[in-house]
Amino acid sequence: MATTVYMEALSPTMEEGRLVKWNKKEGDAVKTGDSLAEVETDKAVMELVARADGSLVKVLVPEGKTVPVGSVVAYIGAPGENVGGEGTGESGKVAAAPAPAAPVVAPSPVPIPLSPAVGAGSDRVKASPLAKRIARDSGLDLQGVQGSGPGGRVVKRDLEGAARPAATPAAAPMQPRTTHPAPAPTPVTRGGPAFEDVPLTQIRKTIARRLAASLGPVPHFFLTTEVDMERAAEAREALNAQLGDGGRVSFNDIIIKATALALTKHRACNAWFQDDHIRYWNDVHIGMAVAIEDGLITPVIKNADLKSLGQIGAEAKALAGRARDRRLAPDEYTGSTFSVSNLGMFEIDQFTGVINPPESGILAIGSIVQKPVVVDGVVTPRRRMRVTMSCDHRVIDGATGAAFLKTFKQMLENPLAMLL
Numbered sequence: 104m105a106t107t108v109y110m111e112a113l114s115p116t117m118e119e120g121r122l123v124k125w126n127k128k129e130g131d132a133v134k135t136g137d138s139l140a141e142v143e144t145d146k147a148v149m150e151l152v153a154r155a156d157g158s159l160v161k162v163l164v165p166e167g168k169t170v171p172v173g174s175v176v177a178y179i180g181a182p183g184e185n186v187g188g189e190g191t192g193e194s195g196k197v198a199a200a201p202a203p204a205a206p207v208v209a210p211s212p213v214p215i216p217l218s219p220a221v222g223a224g225s226d227r228v229k230a231s232p233l234a235k236r237i238a239r240d241s242g243l244d245l246q247g248v249q250g251s252g253p254g255g256r257v258v259k260r261d262l263e264g265a266a267r268p269a270a271t272p273a274a275a276p277m278q279p280r281t282t283h284p285a286p287a288p289t290p291v292t293r294g295g296p297a298f299e300d301v302p303l304t305q306i307r308k309t310i311a312r313r314l315a316a317s318l319g320p321v322p323h324f325f326l327t328t329e330v331d332m333e334r335a336a337e338a339r340e341a342l343n344a345q346l347g348d349g350g351r352v353s354f355n356d357i358i359i360k361a362t363a364l365a366l367t368k369h370r371a372c373n374a375w376f377q378d379d380h381i382r383y384w385n386d387v388h389i390g391m392a393v394a395i396e397d398g399l400i401t402p403v404i405k406n407a408d409l410k411s412l413g414q415i416g417a418e419a420k421a422l423a424g425r426a427r428d429r430r431l432a433p434d435e436y437t438g439s440t441f442s443v444s445n446l447g448m449f450e451i452d453q454f455t456g457v458i459n460p461p462e463s464g465i466l467a468i469g470s471i472v473q474k475p476v477v478v479d480g481v482v483t484p485r486r487r488m489r490v491t492m493s494c495d496h497r498v499i500d501g502a503t504g505a506a507f508l509k510t511f512k513q514m515l516e517n518p519l520a521m522l523l
Contacts, residue, residue: 105180230257390439
């Protein structure tokens with residue numbers, strides 16, 4: 104007996120999947136665990152694997168089609184076995200297409216008598232106001248029209264296809280004599296279509312759905328501060344000089360580490376809002392926003408407070424690479440307790456992030472730029488960075504968020520504080 108292959112829920116939030124590519128074709132032998140197809144979920148491209156041995160006897164969903172979770176996409180059975188599915192009858196054999204119905208031939212319109220006068224006699228016939236106006240405009244005599252409306256009333260549809268009187272050619276108007284006729288305008292064309300409609304990808308659908316679930320229901324408020332990054336930059340340069348070719352520490356790695364350590368001191372910000380309670384996390388899992396070709400995904404650095412800068416850097420690089428290749432596993436992009444979104448590399452000075460429910464906060468990191476700053480009464484150039492924290496007011500109050508930002512700022516302005 105054939106085994107049904109379903110569109111499986113390949114991620115915790117997956118509701119539908121787009122079949123990107125069949126790795127097996129009809130007639131191919133398959134074994135349990137073989138990759139049957141590549142499926143685009145709401146987060147990544149994942150493999151749909153075989154749950155039985157046999158032959159791929161029937162494929163029901165073509166490449167590129169999106170179907171809901173639980174839909175039948177194929178059958179695995181014995182070679183040559185007849186199975187059900189789209190386009191098959193109850194016996195498993197392909198059902199014959201029904202014979203086409205005889206074509207319906209519409210009767211030729213009956214010519215309508217015309218009066219020399221435009222619309223003559225129309226006012227004495229039962230007709231709708233629209234039909235009368237059409238008759239007047241077209242020069243039709245409604246007396247010869249069989250009405251199909253209530254009580255034999257002539258309506259618009261009775262005039263469709265009716266013959267029209269030949270137009271009397273009007274005398275050509277006198278043309279003024281000109282010695283220099285105006286040139287005809289030159290048409291301007293783009294040489295291509297005016298627009299292109301591109302279907303939403305699964306990840307873009309998810310982004311749209313989650314943003315609507317965040318900005319609408321979640322009461323956001325925002326806190327902005329400016330951080331002196333001079334010491335953090337010096338510490339980074341010293342670390343990279345020491346590491347040499349063994350790895351590089353980025354500003355983003357330092358920011359993630361400072362965020363994680365600050366959250367251990369401000370547990371009220373390391374929280375999820377639930378329907379009837381608030382979940383305060385002891386573990387610190389930082390979601391790191393990564394831009395990919397068709398949207399945004401947030402891989403998670405688990406227990407970031409317990410990891411060194413080198414570990415965070417290596418993990419962040421690997422996760423970002425898999426995110427861009429759409430190869431993240433579900434446990435690599437779920438479970439974050441707080442998120443960081445960094446647009447500093449795009450020379451964005453300041454922005455606000457959208458909270459990723461059920462989290463209660465996100466940091467939006469701007470670029471690091473040199474600014475004139477007064478230090479000990481002297482104007483001097485310093486590397487500065489603006490940070491905005493988006494807070495869910497159901498969980499975080501203004502003073503709570505401000506205290507967290509103060510600790511975060513102290514750690515970046517004095518990197519030795521991360522060792523305490």
